[in-house]
Amino acid sequence: MTEEFIHNPVLGREVVELLTEVPAGTVVDATAGGGGHAGLLLAARPDIQILGIDRDEVAVQAAREALAPFGQRAQIVHGGFERITEIVKTEIAEREIVGVLFDLGVSSPQLDRADRGFSYWADAPLDMRMDSQQELTAATVVNTYDEAELAEVISSNGEERFASRIAGEIVKRRPLQTTGDLVEAIKAAIPAPARRRGGHPARRSFQAIRMEVNRELPNLEAGLGESVHLVSTSGRILVLAYHSLEDRIVKKRFAEWSGSSPTRTYVRKGLPAPDAPTASVRLLTRRPIRASEAEVTRNPRSQSVRLRCVERIA
Ligand SMILES: C[S@@+](CC[C@H](N)C(=O)[O-])C[C@H]1O[C@@H](n2cnc3c(N)ncnc32)[C@H](O)[C@@H]1O
Numbered sequence: 001m002t003e004e005f006i007h008n009p010v011l012g013r014e015v016v017e018l019l020t021e022v023p024a025g026t027v028v029d030a031t032a033g034g035g036g037h038a039g040l041l042l043a044a045r046p047d048i049q050i051l052g053i054d055r056d057e058v059a060v061q062a063a064r065e066a067l068a069p070f071g072q073r074a075q076i077v078h079g080g081f082e083r084i085t086e087i088v089k090t091e092i093a094e095r096e097i098v099g100v101l102f103d104l105g106v107s108s109p110q111l112d113r114a115d116r117g118f119s120y121w122a123d124a125p126l127d128m129r130m131d132s133q134q135e136l137t138a139a140t141v142v143n144t145y146d147e148a149e150l151a152e153v154i155s156s157n158g159e160e161r162f163a164s165r166i167a168g169e170i171v172k173r174r175p176l177q178t179t180g181d182l183v184e185a186i187k188a189a190i191p192a193p194a195r196r197r198g199g200h201p202a203r204r205s206f207q208a209i210r211m212e213v214n215r216e217l218p219n220l221e222a223g224l225g226e227s228v229h230l231v232s233t234s235g236r237i238l239v240l241a242y243h244s245l246e247d248r249i250v251k252k253r254f255a256e257w258s259g260s261s262p263t264r265t266y267v268r269k270g271l272p273a274p275d276a277p278t279a280s281v282r283l284l285t286r287r288p289i290r291a292s293e294a295e296v297t298r299n300p301r302s303q304s305v306r307l308r309c310v311e312r313i314a
Contacts, residue, residue, distance in 0.1 A: 008108070009036030010240055010302040014289050015101065016044045018309050022236050025096035026051055028088060030081035030223060033059050033107045035066035035074070042070045048098070051091055052076040053084070055131040055214075059107065080131070081223035082215075088230055098235040100227040104220065105242045106130070106210065108301060118210060120202040123180035128206075128213045138209050142182060147171045157217070157245065158208030165189040166205055182206075207243070220246055224253055228280060231312045236284070238309045247288065247306045254310050257281040281310035 009015070015037050019027065024047035029038045032052030042050060050067070052074065054060050060078045067074035079087050081102065088097060106118055110130065114122035117138055126139035145153065147167050155163035169189035176182055186202045187195060195201045211217060227237050241247040259279035288306035296303045 008299045008301075009040060010103065010299065010305050011289060011291060011295070011307050012037060012040050014307060015238060015240075016040050018236060018238055018284065018307075019048075019099050019101075020044065021234075022048075022098040023096065023232070023234055024048065025098035025232070025235075026092055027099035027101060028053065028084065028097060028227075028230070029101050029103075030084060030227075031101070031103045032063040032076050033103065034109065035063035035076070037101060037103060038063065038074060039066055039070075042067065042073055048073075049095070050074045050076075051088065053079050053081050053087055055080045056107075056110065057132065058109075058113075062109070080219060082219040084223050085226045085230060096232045096235075097230045098232060100231055100235075100237045102220070102224065102227075102237075102239045104216070104240060104246050117179050118206070120179060120183050120200055120206050123178050126176060126179060126182060128210045130214050136213055138179075138182075138213050139176070141209055141212055142170055143175045153212045154205050154208045156208075157211040158204035159244075160204040160208065162190050162194065163205075163208075179206075182209075211243075217245060217249065220249055224250065228253075228257055228312070233312055233314065235312045236309055237281070237312075238307065240305050240307050241288075242301075242304045242306075247308075250306075250308050251288075254281065254283055254308055257310060258283040278314075280312065280314055282313050284309040284311055 019041055026049045027041060029050055029052040032038060032054040038050045038052055041048060052063050054063060057078055060076050063076045075091060077087060077091060110116055111118050114124045117124045117127035126137060126142055128138040150170060151164045151167035154160050154166055166186050166189040169185045173185050176185065183202045186205050190201050231237060239250045241250055257280050260283065285308045288308050291302035291305050
């Protein structure tokens with residue numbers, strides 16, 4: 001397989017375990033990446049097929065190569081999981097969907113390829129697109145959004161407290177050409193004492209701009225929202241989130257579907273609870289599953305992961 005795309009699947013054992021009890025059928029790997037999770041699952045469950053989706057053509061190619069030994073059991077398509085229903089209908093009209101897996105965010109290979117512009121460690125064009133066919137790039141965000149819009153993106157997606165100053169500095173230096181220019185603007189905007197704390201000063205802003213370029217939160221809302229209608233009874237939906245904003249969306253959706261959220265809120269406020277909405281899933285992870293210390297040492301990317309899972313009940 002494409003060497004640089006070999007992916008170390010985060011919580012690989014836990015993901016496979018959570019899918020050991022689903023009935024035979026097709027699992028949609030909505031973020032196929034390098035085919036890491038898919039490969040583990042195909043090896044563990046001979047009665048399962050995979051429909052893999054990825055919006056990055058390099059990842060699609062890597063997953064196809066990695067999963068080639070499984071022949072017809074693995075099918076990988078290029079596309080965005082925000083269109084998951086349409087993709088599933090086009091690709092596999094009749095089979096049962098017994099699982100959907102979302103392993104969110106960028107992959108290590110995307111971060112490692114300097115020319116894709118995701119990393120603040122290398123100087124590269126301001127790109128950050130997962131899907132190279134899409135028009136919006138980091139250059140467009142950085143050079144054309146007005147100052148208030150930029151500040152909003154950096155503040156809400158990056159939870160960066162110096163968002164306004166950073167947006168102001170970016171606007172002053174336009175046009176920015178490379179990720180190096182962006183790093184310099186960010187560093188200049190953050191006061192020196194704060195620059196020395198909490199990792200690379202550009203980390204939050206890069207993450208925020210990447211999330212904007214790839215519409216990561218709206219896409220998650222859309223794809224996750226559709227997935228509950230796709231899985232059959234006893235099928236499971238698993239999400240690995242690496243960012244508190246993503247995890248909040250997942251937690252809220254799962255609580256709504258399991259009928260646990262409105263009731264709790266009413267009880268806390270001492271109000272009479274309305275009839276609980278009919279639950280469509282059972283919550284299998286009251287608290288998210290985190291990576292063990294050993295896994296974090298092996299794969300630092302797993303440090304921030306939160307895995308949540310529900311099972312379809314009706
Ligand atoms: C963390 S990696 C997945 C790695 C994979 N689980 C593995 O074990 O090899 C995340 C992948 O999701 C893809 N991705 C992100 N947003 C997507 C979307 N909206 N639709 C489809 N793929 C997406 C990225 O291109 C990336 O390849």
